[in-house]
Structure formats: structure tokens, C-alpha cells
Amino acid sequence: MKELGLGLLIIGLISLALPFINPNIHYVFLTWIDQWGTAVAWGIRGGITLLGLVLWLGFKNRG
Numbered sequence: 910m911k912e913l914g915l916g917l918l919i920i921g922l923i924s925l926a927l928p929f930i931n932p933n934i935h936y937v938f939l940t941w942i943d944q945w946g947t948a949v950a951w952g953i954r955g956g957i958t959l960l961g962l963v964l965w966l967g968f969k970n971r972g
Contacts, residue, residue, distance in 0.1 A: 914964025
């Protein structure tokens with residue numbers, strides 16, 4: 910679960926940063942999120958990042 914959390918955290922952080930790097934490029938990964946509107950898209954990105962952080966921190970010290 911720690912690895913899943915870390916993966917979600919990294920994907921979430923990348924998805925949060927990509928619109929600021931070059932907003933003119935439509936990334937295949939992000940187009941399905943943007944179809945639901947701006948507020949929902951940012952909520953999904955933030956939710957993925959938060960879920961990844963919670964999973965990673967929650968299972969960080971477990972074997």
C-alpha cells in the first residue's frame with residue numbers, strides 16, 4: 910500500500926503541476942479530468958494527491 914500511495918502522490922503532484930508548466934498542451938492523461946469542468950478537475954487532482962499522501966504516510970512505517 911505504501912507503493913500505491915507513493916505512486917498516487919507522484920501522479921497527483923505531476924497532474925497539479927502540468928497545467929502551470931504549459932497550459933496549451935492537452936495531455937492525454939488530463940483530458941478526461943478537464944471534461945468535467947475546472948472546479949471538478951482541480952478537486953480530482955487534489956483528491957488523488959491527498960489520497961496518495963494519506964496512504965503513503967499511513968503505511969510508511971509498516972513492514
